[in-house]
Amino acid sequence: MLLHIPQVLSKPEVAQLRAQLASAAWVDGAHSAGAQAAQRKRNQQLSTDSATWAELSQRVVAALRRHPLFVSAVLPRHILPPLFNCYSGGDQYGDHVDSALQRDAGNGEQYRTDVSTTLFLSEPEEYQGGELILEDTYGEHEIKLAAGDAIVYPATSLHRVEPVTAGTRLASFLWSQSRVRDAWQRKMLFDLDMTILKLRQQLGDSEEVLSLTSTYHNLLRQWAE
Known part of the structure; x- marks a missing residue:
């Protein structure tokens, strides 16, 4: 990236x-x-x-x-x-x-x-x-x-x-x-993080935003060293 x-x-x-x-x-x-x-x-x-x-x-x-x-x-x-x-x-x-x-x-x-x-x-x-x-x-x-x-x-x-x-x-x-060795995984996490930030500005901490945030942290938990 x-x-x-x-x-x-x-x-x-x-x-x-x-x-x-x-x-x-x-x-x-x-x-x-x-x-x-x-x-x-x-x-x-x-x-x-x-x-x-x-x-x-x-x-x-x-x-x-x-x-x-x-x-x-x-x-x-x-x-x-x-x-x-x-x-x-x-x-x-x-x-x-x-x-x-x-x-x-x-x-x-x-x-x-x-x-x-x-x-x-x-x-x-x-x-x-x-x-x-x-x-x-x-x-x-x-x-x-x-x-x-x-x-x-x-x-x-x-x-x-x-x-x-x-x-x-x-x-x-x-x-x-x-913390994430793989460049493609880092890019996906970055894109997801940026999307969450934009959605929070529009929707606040809606149920959908919280769900995406949970997905982000679960992916980071799986990939991080």
């Missing part, structure tokens, strides 16, 4: 975060990629050894956990600490698939990556190129969102970041292990 999550961060929150990134320590992004992906990756990444990374990472996780769309779509069991990247001067990241397991820099444990998330921190007009291209059975999807908005997509997706030919593209990216 490909889902746009609007306003994960407000504009003032984005501005504050970017002010801290401006004076932070950046390292070669290829160091965090696997041997195959490192050959295709050219960007800068915020050092995970810095206090800035620890603070900003926690802030992004807190914002995602507050957002009802993210919680409904991802059903996160564990959110790995977000990373931050910077693309400029022709930087790009060629076609790749995210690793199935990622190590949490905080506790050292490995987690399955079910869902990938990119949180945009630069406005689209601030840079040229830099589109996130996602491939699925329906073809290619070109994504370039407003600062503070996020895109959620299956970690199994082949994707890339096009070269940034002018300006600077800042973003945060992360992986989540979902």
Whole structure:
């Protein structure tokens, strides 16, 4: 499921975060990629050894956990600490698939990556190129969102970041292990949850709405790990 999550961060929150990134320590992004992906990756990444990374990472996780769309779509069991990247001067990241397991820099444990998330921190007009291209059975999807908005997509997706030919593209990216491993089951639960919310607005907690809510929780009970 490909889902746009609007306003994960407000504009003032984005501005504050970017002010801290401006004076932070950046390292070669290829160091965090696997041997195959490192050959295709050219960007800068915020050092995970810095206090800035620890603070900003926690802030992004807190914002995602507050957002009802993210919680409904991802059903996160564990959110790995977000990373931050910077693309400029022709930087790009060629076609790749995210690793199935990622190590949490905080506790050292490995987690399955079910869902990938990119949180945009630069406005689209601030840079040229830099589109996130996602491939699925329906073809290619070109994504370039407003600062503070996020895109959620299956970690199994082949994707890339096009070269940034002018300006600077800042973003945060992360992986989540979902309580529901199967992507199709997650989508069905999300669709059902959204339908229940719409029906509650129209009908209140009617008998039919309560019945659908019961079905949602029984399915989640059956599928959740």
